[in-house]
Amino acid sequence: MNEIMALPAGMRYRNRFDALWIAPQLRNDIQSLLGSAVLITLRDPDNNKLIPVRWGKIVTVQPVGRIVYFEYHLGDLVEYSTAENVRQQEVIDHTATFAAQHNWLPGAAGQPMQDASVFRSTVGNGFNRVDSSDLTAWGNAISAIATAPVYEGIEFLKVVGLFGPDGKAAGVRAESFLVQSNTVYSLRVFQHVPRPGVGTIPSHSIEVNTFDAHVTALRSRQQAVGKYDMLTFVLRVLHLSPGERTSMEIPHRPDAATTNNALTSLYLPLTVTNPEPARFIAMLCLILACAALMFWPHVGRLPEDVVRNVATVIFVLTLTGPTRTLSTVWPSWPWGGSR
Numbered sequence: 001m002n003e004i005m006a007l008p009a010g011m012r013y014r015n016r017f018d019a020l021w022i023a024p025q026l027r028n029d030i031q032s033l034l035g036s037a038v039l040i041t042l043r044d045p046d047n048n049k050l051i052p053v054r055w056g057k058i059v060t061v062q063p064v065g066r067i068v069y070f071e072y073h074l075g076d077l078v079e080y081s082t083a084e085n086v087r088q089q090e091v092i093d094h095t096a097t098f099a100a101q102h103n104w105l106p107g108a109a110g111q112p113m114q115d116a117s118v119f120r121s122t123v124g125n126g127f128n129r130v131d132s133s134d135l136t137a138w139g140n141a142i143s144a145i146a147t148a149p150v151y152e153g154i155e156f157l158k159v160v161g162l163f164g165p166d167g168k169a170a171g172v173r174a175e176s177f178l179v180q181s182n183t184v185y186s187l188r189v190f191q192h193v194p195r196p197g198v199g200t201i202p203s204h205s206i207e208v209n210t211f212d213a214h215v216t217a218l219r220s221r222q223q224a225v226g227k228y229d230m231l232t233f234v235l236r237v238l239h240l241s242p243g244e245r246t247s248m249e250i251p252h253r254p255d256a257a258t259t260n261n262a263l264t265s266l267y268l269p270l271t272v273t274n275p276e277p278a279r280f281i282a283m284l285c286l287i288l289a290c291a292a293l294m295f296w297p298h299v300g301r302l303p304e305d306v307v308r309n310v311a312t313v314i315f316v317l318t319l320t321g322p323t324r325t326l327s328t329v330w331p332s333w334p335w336g337g338s339r
Contacts, residue, residue, distance in 0.1 A: 001053070001145060002154070002156055002252065002264055003265075003266060004053070004074065005053065005141065005142055005156055005158065006156065006158055006252075006266050007074055007268075008132065008161070008172055009074055009075050009076070009131070009172065010172035010175060011172065011175055011268075012073055012074075013056070013071070013072060013074055014069065014070060014072070016068065016069045017068055017070070017117060017118050018067060019068065021116060021117040022116060022117075022119075023118060023119035023120070024116075026120070031061050033061050033118075034058055034060075034061045035057070035058060036057070037055060037058075037124075038055070038056045038058050038070075038072050039054075039055055039121075039123070039124040039127075040053055040056060041053065042145055042148065043107065043113060044147065044148035044149075044150075045107065045109065045111060045112070046109075046110065046148065046149045047109075047148065048095075048106050048108075048110075049091050049106060049147070050095045050105060050106045051094065051144050051145055051148070052124060052127060053141050053144065053145060054074060054077050054078065054141070055074075055075040055077075055124070056073055056075050057072055057075060058070055058072045060072075070118075073175065076129040076130060076131060076132055077129070077130050077131075077134070077137050077138060077141050078094075078124075078127050078128070078129065078130075078141060079127070079129060079130040079137055079140070080137075080143070080144045081140065082136065082140055090144070091147060097123055098123050101123050102119065102121065102123070104116070135160070135190065138190075139194070142192065145194075146194040146195035147195075151194075151195060152195045152196075152197045152258075153196060153197045153199070153255065154254050154257075155191060155192070155193045155253075155254050155255075155256055155257060156191075156194065157189055157190070157191055157250065157252055157266065158189065159189055159250075160189060161187075161188055162185050162186070162187050163185060163188065165183065165184055165185075173271075176269035176270060177270050178271055179272055180272070180273060181237060181238070181239055181241075181242075182238065183236070183237050184234065184235070184236045184237075185237065186233070186234055187208060187233040187234075187248070187268075188231070188232050188233075189206070189230075189231045189250065190228070190229075190230050190231070191206065191224045191228060191229045191231060192227065192228040193227045193228070196227050196257065199258075201257045204223070204224055204256045205222065205223055206221070206223075206231055206252065207221040207222070207233075207250070207251065208220050208221075208248055208250055209250075209251065211246050211247070214237070214240060214244075214246035214270075215235050215236065215248065216235065216236045217233065217234070218234040218236060219232070219233055219234035219235075220233060220235075224256075237270065240272040241272065243272065244271070245269060245270065245271050245272075246269075246270050247267060247268060247269045247270060248267075248268045249266065250265065250268070251263065251264075252264045252265065283318055286314065287315060290311040290312070290314045290315035290318065291315060293307055293308065293311035294308055294311045294315065
């Protein structure tokens with residue numbers, strides 16, 4: 001549930017179910033779910049409640065023997081109130097709505113689910129939706145999740161966004177952040193323990209892992225202190241070709257405040273986009289000008305050899321990118337190559 005709530009809309013996540021947990025009428029027609037909306041719902045067996053939290057769209061349905069593997073693109077959140085008493089009543093009402101349409105829900109209190117967990121339903125049509133980028137809505141949703149006792153002391157992360165030097169958020173397309181080559185970005189992640197319990201939350205580190213040849217982390221580790229914090233990681237995308245893909249990973253221990261045994265991971269793909277039109281035109285003009293000077297180095301009284309050599313250097317740097325060139329001739333160059 002932590003990863004489901006952490007990732008931005010458009011990112012991919014997955015679940016898998018034994019055939020026993022799939023409604024009988026779907027078992028022989030499981031591919032019919034491809035392209036369907038999915039409402040991801042937490043079952044709290046201790047309180048015998050159902051907590052719907054997020055929408056998605058199924059993009060993969062893969063039977064593997066008795067197992068069915070699902071992948072989906074994450075979407076909107078289910079809206080919950082900021083007021084605790086109202087939020088608790090919303091969980092009760094949502095559970096009753098499920099039970100009214102599906103008589104086996106929410107199951108037996110304190111017992112594992114014995115009936116279908118994957119089934120067709122129109123229950124979610126009545127639940128309010130809100131954009132997943134809304135931090136208040138996210139905080140309310142994880143607070144609803146934390147009404148389940150198993151989430152006491154559990155930390156949630158939220159990938160707020162990847163922001164460029166102009167402060168604009170990188171878009172998400174084809175399950176990937178869209179980034180520019182040779183650009184510094186700030187990855188903002190919100191950390192929150194909605195139900196801390198009676199103990200204190202120990203200070204612990206959260207870090208971002210990258211492929212050093214693709215993305216340099218200038219600030220790769222942050223210290224999370226207390227129940228909530230906004231963490232900022234500074235990254236530089238190196239000289240990558242348009243269309244080239246790479247990724248980042250945030251290893252996470254959601255139970256860092258308790259047993260510190262669980263390990264999850266947030267996977268964040270990146271795709272390099274084509275340069276902006278103005279930048280591309282400027283580069284093209286510079287390349288053509290340098291090419292002309294390499295063959296016709298007549299500029300006033302300047303020595304032709306000097307003009308030709310300077311034009312050649314600028315031509316190579318512009319065509320291949322200064323980062324890649326410098327990392328080749330100077331491997332310890334901090335923006336690329338091995339360090």
